[in-house]
Amino acid sequence: MNALSPRSGALSRVLLDVLIRAGLIAALAMFCFDLFRPFLNLVMWSLILAVTLYPLHQRLAARLGQRRVIASIILVALGLVCLIAPVGLLGASIAETIRTGVKSFEAGQLELPAPPASVEQWPMVGEPLYSLWLQASQNLTWAFQQLMPHLKGWSGIALHHAAGIGTGIVTFLLALLIAGWVMAEGAAGRRVAEAIASRLFNPALGPQMVDLCTSTIRAVAQGVVGIAFIQMVLLGVGFVVMGIPLSGLLALIILLMGIVQLPVVIVVVPVVIYAFAHFGSGVGTIAFAVWTVLAGLAEHVLKPLLLGRGVAVPMPVILIGALGGMISNGIIGLFIGPVMLAVGYALFNRWVQGPEPVPSVILPAD
Structure with missing residues (x-):
């Protein structure tokens, strides 16, 4: 077989150098991430x-x-x-x-x-x-x-979740x-974010991606905290009017459960049962039960309205990202999921539209 030409040998050495450098950079990135992960x-x-x-x-x-x-x-x-x-x-x-x-x-x-x-x-x-x-x-x-045989299996789970809450x-x-x-240091942080986004995408698209991520995070935060606060007010007013004991504490628990995305039915159902057991099945109790159930289900109506507010991305994209992120990564995924899906949707939409046409220049005739 013929020996490699000097030019082929030089290209091989350059390729080998590139691969070694890329491998070292990847190893350094993995080591840094391992230190940063906690x-x-x-x-x-x-x-x-x-x-x-x-x-x-x-x-x-x-x-x-x-x-x-x-x-x-x-x-x-x-x-x-x-x-x-x-x-x-x-x-x-x-x-x-x-x-x-x-x-x-x-x-x-x-x-x-x-x-x-x-x-x-x-x-x-x-x-x-x-x-x-x-x-x-x-x-x-x-x-x-x-009850004790049924509670033994749940005691460890309860302690684990209690430690996680702390x-x-x-x-x-x-x-x-x-x-x-x-x-x-908000102004400096904004410049750094735009510089990183400009390197990842391009100088024209970088600031737009930063604005998209910012608006998505704020929309999700307002949607989650806002819905939790609205439910706390609606249910708390019903508890006070009905005379439920510890109404303020129950309303506070509902607020915390709404923020961490736990179903408020955990609190609503026992309260409704208590109302029927202690106040009878009169008109007032039935009206209280209906009000409590509707207030507990209000998040299913308010979430689509508040989650996509002020974001230049369709609301279903934000809602799917929030639900999917929460299922896969917990409450932190509630924010990361919509951001990633919104950025992916924006980039895909830009790719579908294709590059902007370059305007033709008509030269004057001689």
Whole structure:
């Protein structure tokens, strides 16, 4: 066989150098990502909070004479108060309930009230529920013996989720502090984001992608938090009017469940059952049940309206991205999913439209 020509040998050496450099860069990128991965959720939450709160930060800084650092400190302080106060109230209420229950159990005073007679008249489940409830009220030890085998498998799951909630709260607090620093450097952060997007796409498309990501994050945040707040108000008003005990605490739990995308039916159904059991099946109770069910289902109507608001992408794209991201990556995917799908949709739409035609120049005749 003929030996390789000098030109072919030079090309082989250049290709080998390129492959070695690419391999070293890929190894360095993987090593850096492995070091950064434990802080990925914290950084993502910080950016999401900073992007969401930045318009409010700008308005506050303008009122303070463009003092961006002071505006960030005020927003972070307000955020900490709004987060720590409800969590502290919820934790204190749970601790007090547990303490009271333990004292009653030790004193032999823990008892279950007998069911109202109206429970037996409920369709389908009335008679067995009344019988079970009555027997449990007469012999609470028997009820614990019946429930313990079923609760053993769920105890570990409950502890795991409780630990996850605590970790999430701490992460959110740290993310809020970092978001304050990011908002104080918002202009510089915007320039860096546009520079990165311009390198990934092109100088003309980069700022448009940054605007798209920003508007998508804000729309999802407003949709999630806004819907949770609306449901809290609607259900809380119904609880107060009906005279449900601990109405404020239940409304707070509904707000937190809406933010973390848990179904509020977990709270709504027991409250409705309690209302029928203690207030009877009158017109007021039926109206309360209908109001509570409609308020609990309001998210299915409001979510399509609020999630796609102010975004230059069709609402179904944002909604599919939010639901798919939440299913695959949890609550953080609720924000990442719509952003990625919106960027992909914009790029695909631009590719379908094709390059812009170059205007022809008509030269004057000689």
